[in-house]
Amino acid sequence: xxxxxxxxxxxxxxxxxxxxxxxxxxxxxxxxxxxxxxxxxxxxxxxxxxxxxxxxxxxxxxxxxxxxxxxxxxxxxxxxxxxxxxxxxxxxxxxxxxxxxxxxxxxxxxxxxxxxxxxxxxxxxxxxxxxxxxxxxxxxxxxxxxxxxxxxxxxxxxxxxxxxxxxxxxxxxxxxxxxxxxxxxxxxxxxxxxxxxxxxxxxxxxxxxxxxxxxxxxxxxxxxxxxxxxxxxxxxxxxxxxxxxxxxxxxxxxxx
Numbered sequence: 300x301x302x303x304x305x306x307x308x309x310x311x312x313x314x315x316x317x318x319x320x321x322x323x324x325x326x327x328x329x330x331x332x333x334x335x336x337x338x339x340x341x342x343x344x345x346x347x348x349x350x351x352x353x354x355x356x357x358x359x360x361x362x363x364x365x366x367x368x369x370x371x372x373x374x375x376x377x378x379x380x381x382x383x384x385x386x387x388x389x390x391x392x393x394x395x396x397x398x399x400x401x402x403x404x405x406x407x408x409x410x411x412x413x414x415x416x417x418x419x420x421x422x423x424x425x426x427x428x429x430x431x432x433x434x435x436x437x438x439x440x441x442x443x444x445x446x447x448x449x450x451x452x453x454x455x456x457x458x459x460x461x462x463x464x465x466x467x468x469x470x471x472x473x474x475x476x477x478x479x480x481x482x483x484x485x486x487x488x489x490x491x492x493x494x495x496x497x498x499x500x501x502x503x504x505x506x507x508x509x510x511x512x513x514x515x516x517x518x519x520x521x522x523x524x525x526x527x528x529x530x531x532x533x534x535x536x537x538x539x540x541x542x543x544x545x546x547x548x549x550x551x552x553x554x555x
Contacts, residue, residue: 384504414487430477
């Protein structure tokens, strides 16, 4: 109810505004912890995807070493996918390192010292234009990877690496890409989001690599070597990089 004392009313209004600001800024600690845990999970996921991609590349490298005419072109394409992916991944890593360093780094408990701060991320990604630069770089990365994919895989990549110019928020209003992700967003959330973009990049790289790897596996005709065993009624068939399979005489051998 409005008071008859104008000075008192102004004081109440000011105190009400202060209360709203405190309510918004005083996020519970578990809000920051949730984004910290999410970021750690994404980093672990990125590591696992990267190791799997590396394993596949090494396998095709062995194929290429034995038959360069057949596999060198494929190896060059997946190597290019890795170079494209690594370039984008390192660029985002630089952004993360920069804002973490400017914010004061991590506390002794592993949480960002200024995890709730929104001023640093808003200034860097909105006012200084880093958000637009990041979007353009991701678009460029996506275009390069698209050139290495067939039509079906390109459709799938559209669901992994999303770089549309505008995105709707829960209120139904469309925001520019950079504002959707970075405008007035807490530092801890932005760091986790950057790790998520890195995850998207690694998944996109994986799409390219596995597309070629699947084709290699389907068209791979292994050379079998019959080797007499010490036991007369058995022999072994050695298949490429796979382990030895042992068969009895008269038994059908199935290559896996």
